[in-house]
Amino acid sequence: MPYTVHQAKTHLSRLLKEAEAGKEVVVMRGKKPVAKIVAIDPPAKPAVPFRLLGAYRGKIHFDDSVFDPLTDEELAEYGFGDLLEGDLVPPPRKQ
Numbered sequence: 001m002p003y004t005v006h007q008a009k010t011h012l013s014r015l016l017k018e019a020e021a022g023k024e025v026v027v028m029r030g031k032k033p034v035a036k037i038v039a040i041d042p043p044a045k046p047a048v049p050f051r052l053l054g055a056y057r058g059k060i061h062f063d064d065s066v067f068d069p070l071t072d073e074e075l076a077e078y079g080f081g082d083l084l085e086g087d088l089v090p091p092p093r094k095q
Contacts, residue, residue: 024038
């Protein structure tokens with residue numbers, strides 16, 4: 001449906017709703033059509049999602065020693081030597 005420039009400025013939200021509903025909205029300057037408002041297609045979903053859950057299952061292996069506390073030498077080697085000064089956490093009790 002054709003609208004004048006003044007009508008388009010005044011009722012832009014209504015024209016956008018019409019375009020979303022699938023109607024063709026034409027803006028006229030005098031008797032000359034100058035613009036057409038159409039709805040944009042929704043963006044296509046990517047074929048492969050960005051992150052696949054469980055994609056690395058079974059490909060990464062480690063043993064339980066990765067959860068062992070670091071020794072004083074390892075702390076110093078990794079740059080945490082200043083943590084060695086003073087007791088932040090009491091040593092574990094032996095049973």
